[in-house]
Amino acid sequence: MAAKSGKLNEVVLQGNEACAKGALYAGCRFFAGYPITPSTEIIEMMSGEMQKAGGAFIQMEDEIGSACAIIGARWGGSKAMTATSGPGYTLMQEAIGFAAVTETPIVIVNVQRGGPSTGQPTLSSQQDIYQARYGSHGDYEIIVLAPSSVQEMYDFTIKAFELSEQFRTPVILLADEVVGHMREKITIRDGSKTIKAERQKYVVSPQADFFQGAFTTVEGQLHDEQGRRIGHIAHKSGEFIYNLNKKITDNVDVISDISTYCMEDADVAIVAYGSVARPSLNAVKHARGIKDARIAPKFKIVRDIMKRGIQKTIQTDYSHLKVGLVKVNTVWPFPEELLKQATERVDTVIVPEMNVGKYSREVERVLKDKNVVPMSKCGGDIHTPIEILDKIMEVTGLDEEVEINE
Amino acid sequence: MANITIDKACCKGCNICLSVCPKKIFAKSRQRNNYGTAMPAVENPDDCIVCRMCERMCPDGAINVEK
């Protein structure tokens, strides 16, 4: 058996592997999945590790079956997870709706790739940001976490299991190809954590696991606390829907989590989530002159050489920009209050994301009095720090170029 | 002799019992069940051989046969 529980180990892991490790540490003992690029490493690792850990693994016939099987397993008493990417995530939507209405705690990992449809199997995107929130039909609230590093792939997977049990709701880990496939040194723990599956007060469905003599009825129709259908009774159904949503909306402050960098004296804020938070952080570090051995060489940027055709390089000086970063960890429910507080003193907010500019709409809605600038990038390439800084210069009108002769 | 009861709250008046009983103990009646349809009446309980076919075949579990 594993050594003493909780002992810290430093290892180099890929994001997807870290996710699988995190799930095992969080006590996940059932995994059903279907291979899909770029999430395949999770199912690959789970196939062996899960059975070694005493859990059950099954490769299902499709993603629909995978999502259904984990719900079934959770009612059997096993903490359960599945992992997929865009097209598979689309197939899982009906099961996510079912898990939401029956208040089943499950974790679904979506390692995003470019879409629509088959799209870009091997490249990254953040195009599923709204599907993660609004994917299934009907009114429901959901918790979505967006990791931006391999360590966060590990930590957020554990957090996803905790939140799913606490709020009895499906939790989506919205990773993307960049964090899924990158390798970093991270700290992981030995053994396994026990996440208590306590009875929650604000839950409006039956909660007892199966085979405990509770005669639990898990009902996909709107239902009461005993699982009896109320779909045909308008006032009860309305109450159910409000309660189901309130469970999350009333607890936004408990769920919400953001990280801020250099926001104390910032004039401009970058609001980013997922892998895009990485170049955003580097942009902040560069503008602020914060030395980072790993990133420093990248900033000797030589621009416009080809265009100008002369042996002269132009290096832009960004040091006058007071940039800060707000990294959104729990993208849904939208952390309104935290974001308002964090961006209190800035006038301009840049929202870089790898889609046509979706999350920026939500930021715009909340930060009405600020200049919210979407910075969309599609095609699979992630933003570079310089692109982000250039955008800030463009928006703030503080473009100063310094000529340097080689 | 068997004691055959038909639950007024369960019966929906489908008349399956009329045809499955080998002794034709059930007969149509004008009495209404809670569902609003005509429920059968027990006519000759003395003939009952307690085969319990009616119990099994009543889709709504309305019939009970006690020996």
Next chain:
Amino acid sequence: MNKLYEKYIKKESLPTLFCPGCGNGIIQIAAMEAMEKLNCKDDVACVSGIGCSSWIPCYYKLDVIHTMHGRAIAFAEGLKLARPDKKIMVFTGDGDCMAIGGNHLLHAAQRNIDLTVVMVNNYIYGMTGGQKSPTTPIGAQTKTSPFGCIDEPMNACKLVMSLGASYVARWTTAHPVQLAKSIAEGLDHKGFSFIEVLSQCPVQAGKNVWGEKEPAKIMEKYKEYTYLYKMGSADPTGAMAERNADGLIPIGLFKHDDDAKEYLERVEEKLAEIGIAR
């Protein structure tokens, strides 16, 4: 009230939402009888999909998941893997099981995973108001085949038998004793048990499929149009055939293979073989 109702039915949920004369109630009682026979109530959980037949277990005093359309078997597989010591019974209909849930049926049968699937075949989509299902006979007029159905009906028993399901039987609602016995055998059997029940839908299928609206008369027809297939009889293909030479539908026990390895047995065997302690 039926004596078994006391033990097995949540009486506060009665009456059931089935139409008068619906075969689902007969199947509901047969399954209760089967559980009573095995005395295994505490070890059974039910999973069902969407459709009239999927409401059968919702009245049971058991742990029940009433899932999404077609997905019952997938849910049941997850539940079974999480609790291998328990018996999982799946109630599903012809459309639920073979149309939208066909993929899950294929793979569960192929795995020979220990589930007991009771497929209620009423030849129609009853809940949505009488549309063509995968089993609707050729020529039958339904709401979505107004000029008569042109598709060859699917044979679920043949399908799962060819894939490796290890217990396969077909009965009708006119044979409740045999049906109860069969469900009990299925629950007891280790492996994928598939029991197809030909059921009457007097409201939607009655007139168009059977030319008869009276539930009792449709059940008479089930007796008339079926013949008892005996396992190991002279005609080995009899169970697979849609109908025999006289145009009769075979019913009875088609396959009961106790030697076939069940999915979880194979998993445990493999893990033991490579030395993973559980």
